[in-house]
Amino acid sequence: MTEPSLLLSFRDTFLVARFELVRARRTWQAMAVILLFAIASGGSTYGFVQILLEIENNLAASLGVPPTDAPGALTDVLLGSDDLRRVMRGLINDWSLIDDVLKWPLVAVFHFWTSLILVPWLAAFVAADTISEDVRTRAVRFELLRTGRLELVYGRFLGQCLLLAISLFLAGLTSFAVAWWTMILNDPLYVMYGLLAMSLRAFLWGLPFLGLGVACSESVKSPTWARILALIGTTGMFIGHGILIWLRTKGYGLYVSPLIGVSPASWIRSLWAGGLDTALAGLYLPAFAMVLVGLGYLVLARRDA
Amino acid sequence: MNASPAPPALRFERVTKRFGKRAALDSLSFEVPQGSLCGFVGANGAGKTTTFAIAGGYCAPDEGVVDVLGGPFDPWRLKGRLGLLPQDADIGDRHTPRELLVHLARLQGMTAAKAGHDASRVLDRVHLDDRADVAIGTLSHGMRRRVAVATALLGSPDLVVLDEPTAGLDPVQVRSLRDVFTQRRPGQTFVVSTHNLDEVERICDYVVFIDQGRLVKQGPIDDVVGRDESAAWVLGAAVPLALLTEVLPGYTLEATGEVLLVRGRDLDAASVHIARVLAEQRIPVREVRRGGSLEERFFGASPGAARPG
Structure with a gap:
């Protein structure tokens, strides 16, 4: 087969990605993803605000000042409180990062924490039908006549990435709206900035699972099976990570440490940490996702479409 | 070249x-x-x-x-x-x-x-x-x-x-x-x-x-x-086979009721003679078909086609 120029290959990839967005715009898929993220994000932010209110009122009682209707009135005191630090310890599971994390608006921190839990499954689930559905209905043949399979799969992956980015951005906005409505925001712009920064980290975190979903979609013709495989794969990644950590505690560190480094879950700390650590995660997680998509491509390239 | x-x-x-x-x-x-x-x-x-x-x-x-x-x-x-x-x-x-x-x-x-x-x-x-x-x-x-x-x-x-x-x-x-x-x-x-x-x-x-x-x-x-191999003439009366055989040596002629089937090399030349004889005999021509129909060829050539799919 003729090797296309890099420019032509990128051009086709972007064209496929753009059309993926055009298709998503007109379907339940985009709306469902955006709504799910927005509802989950807005709802969890509201719940978190209630917890803050509780903590602030406990603080107010201990300080002998009147309780407040809206959290945020005692932000400075709250940030130094042990109650909040215990909550944060529960969220990020790492004492050494708490001071760095608490520099961010609390709502943004919670938004990222929620995304850490929700995004993998949602991303994998939604991405799982991006190719399998079109192979099943043979709709994919119209594009495969005109471009390479590699460009098709990476184009679809890129389209799904853009969809995820839009969803997370809108979810961040929803969280901001809920916080604006329920809290006293001393610095709304800073909260907005924090939510955007955390949305970007959530996006990076979602990429490996998006890649897994696309890989499953490349490997089987049935969208249902692709979704099931993607969900099993996502769960398996976390279970596998847990087993590797356990094996390390049992003295097998020499063997399992390289594998732990590969596991996306081990990059959560880097995403919390900020700075160079987050930048490295920003390189590693997309690369990991692209490798998964590439592995799926090896299956698709040998299959009848 | x-x-x-x-x-x-x-x-x-x-x-x-x-x-x-x-x-x-x-x-x-x-x-x-x-x-x-x-x-x-x-x-x-x-x-x-x-x-x-x-x-x-x-x-x-x-x-x-x-x-x-x-x-x-x-x-x-x-x-x-x-x-x-x-x-x-x-x-x-x-x-x-x-x-x-x-x-x-x-x-x-x-x-x-x-x-x-x-x-x-x-x-x-x-x-x-x-x-x-x-x-x-x-x-x-x-x-x-x-x-x-x-x-x-x-x-x-x-x-x-x-x-x-x-x-x-x-x-x-x-x-x-x-x-x-x-x-x-x-x-x-x-x-x-x-x-x-x-x-x-x-x-x-x-x-x-x-x-x-x-x-x-x-x-x-x-x-x-087979448009260059055979022609079927559908006439309005019985085929004057003896007269046609006389003017078309070298061609194979078959008559089935009012249908004349002609086989030979130059069907265009044959058609001129046939038309002349039929005009002299005042026999009307209803239809001329060159070759067989594609359907006949298809079913004749495709054993599997005759079976319902």
């Missing part, structure tokens, strides 16, 4: 494709000359769709060689040169015909402006210009089929392969699509699979018969139906 003959637009050589134990194509060989309008004929399950899927690179053959416009299928080499309508591929319902066509035209290498222009052109050609901007999901089956045909016409490719383009269309839609095939540009090759043998006989100049994954017959349509 002798010009070398143009390579075929599409060539299959001993191509075999198996799905499990069943061979959909069994050492199939055929050629479609450049510039022809080729009817690709076979019963259901004969292997037409598999043949087209291999031509479009969707399936890989297990054995054999496939040449599409001078080489194996390669989306980069064939960008904009091959248009193909898969038989049962869904065009989706989430976007509009224009969005789909512009996207595919751009993948063929066109600029945005040219893609928009060409999308309008092909939509006009399949008479869907007034539905260009509605969601495909709201279109009827026939309209969706025409959008799918339009995808194969984008950029006026050198080779257009259409798998049952008229399936499920009403007679008006069939007629409008027929115009699309017949008004092709010089040098452009069309390969059209259809069950409508009358249509193949009327519009195609080349035909390929396949049955059970094998080639049965191929060639120019005149050769296949």
